[in-house]
Amino acid sequence: LTLCVIGRHHDEVFDVYKIMRGSFPSLDTGASSLFIKSFSHTERWKEAVGILQEVKKVFTPSPRNYHDVIAAAVQHGDTATAWSLYDELITNGLIPHQETWDVLFTYGKKSKEEEEEPEHQ
Structure with a gap:
């Protein structure tokens, strides 16, 4: 798993994740961290948010x-999630x-400024 990540x-x-989810009731710390890292680098980044939520139930x-997860949220334009996780x-x-x-403070700030800019017509 580490080498794949x-x-x-x-x-x-994703294949290993599917197999482990089907075989075990929960994931260990190391596997969860690796899945968070990998999912965060893909279009399936929101699943990393879910894995993070599951991790919080245990540790x-x-x-x-x-x-x-914060970096993935910012990259995908979801600054609200990014700042919420930062506060947490x-x-x-x-x-x-x-x-x-x-x-x-670089990308998240730019996104926030872009949202606040009035549209010019």
Whole structure:
């Protein structure tokens, strides 16, 4: 699984995810983190949000887990989800990675500014 995620072999990761979901009632910490990372790099990024929600039922996700989903949300234009997850990260007493701040305050800020710009006709 690790090699598939590192190599960005997303179709294989999706296959393993489907098999594991069908075979086990829950996923272990390492597998969940890898699935979050891989799904976050694809059009199926919203499934990473779901996996993150499931992880939260058992333990506190890592700042890296949050980063992966926040970056995916910003990349796909869902800044509301990104900022909500950032607030949750801070509320949980976790320290965001520098990359998380970079994504939010560079790309997230641009998206917010674009939303606020009046349309010129």
